[in-house]
Amino acid sequence: MNKNDWNPDLYLKFDKERIRPSIDLVARIDCDTPGKIIDIGCGPGNSTQILVNRWPDSVIIGADNSPAMIKKATADFPNQKWILFDAGNDNINDKFDLVFSNATIQWIPNHDKLLKRFADLLKDTGILAVQLPLFFDMPLSKSISEIARQDKWKVATQGVDNLFTINTSAYYYDHLAKYFSEIDIWTTDYYHVMESQSSILEMIRSTGLKPYLERLADDNEKKQFETLVLEKIKQDYPLQSNGKVLFPFKRLFFVAKK
Numbered sequence: 001m002n003k004n005d006w007n008p009d010l011y012l013k014f015d016k017e018r019i020r021p022s023i024d025l026v027a028r029i030d031c032d033t034p035g036k037i038i039d040i041g042c043g044p045g046n047s048t049q050i051l052v053n054r055w056p057d058s059v060i061i062g063a064d065n066s067p068a069m070i071k072k073a074t075a076d077f078p079n080q081k082w083i084l085f086d087a088g089n090d091n092i093n094d095k096f097d098l099v100f101s102n103a104t105i106q107w108i109p110n111h112d113k114l115l116k117r118f119a120d121l122l123k124d125t126g127i128l129a130v131q132l133p134l135f136f137d138m139p140l141s142k143s144i145s146e147i148a149r150q151d152k153w154k155v156a157t158q159g160v161d162n163l164f165t166i167n168t169s170a171y172y173y174d175h176l177a178k179y180f181s182e183i184d185i186w187t188t189d190y191y192h193v194m195e196s197q198s199s200i201l202e203m204i205r206s207t208g209l210k211p212y213l214e215r216l217a218d219d220n221e222k223k224q225f226e227t228l229v230l231e232k233i234k235q236d237y238p239l240q241s242n243g244k245v246l247f248p249f250k251r252l253f254f255v256a257k258k
Helices: 008-012 015-027 048-054 067-076 111-121 139-148 169-176 197-205 210-214 219-236
Strands: 036-040 059-064 081-084 096-102 122-133 182-194 245-257
Touching (some): 008 067, 015 048, 015 122, 048 059, 067 081, 096 111, 111 169, 139 219, 169 182, 197 245
Parallel strands (some): 036 059, 096 122
Antiparallel strands (some): 122 245
């Protein structure tokens, strides 16, 4: 696996927390039997199974730009179709009844162009369903950015914040309204019950913390950076009376119909 590729096993360690938004997003899609579905940013295929379970007779394609994730999805679900696909750049010569994307588009720039690309992938009566984490709204994100700006880290981590693209609900509504006649948009606050403060660090190590760690020189620097992040986690996410930790996680959803 390429050192900058995703780690499917670490990602799936927190499958229960990661899959809940997919379940909620699929539940809000008003469609009897979409003939063809594409899951953009399918990862290791865990969220794709929510689509498969709801629409077992549909043709469902899982697409991701990570070779490691596609390899894992193919190994775990060999009877399904998986493709390497960069949603920000690649083209597919096909049309879909449903374009689904869970916790992916925050890694892709230029959302005005991206939403048009998604709309172009849809048939005339197609549906777009998207969820993205509002990472910048979280104390954890602010703490990581603050640490990254410290003298020891600021050169190595310069520009990492710009790798995330997260806009307001008003932004998404205005751009969706160019291509869709019906738009349902909402946010949900999830309160993940974590076993420890260290488990929060472990959960984000494979996602939001990943691009910062990749910029650091060696394992020793990564450990130092993580130690500082954990100190902030302990301040921002205190222990509950039973020793567990509440980890609030806000997410933005939208379902749009042509």
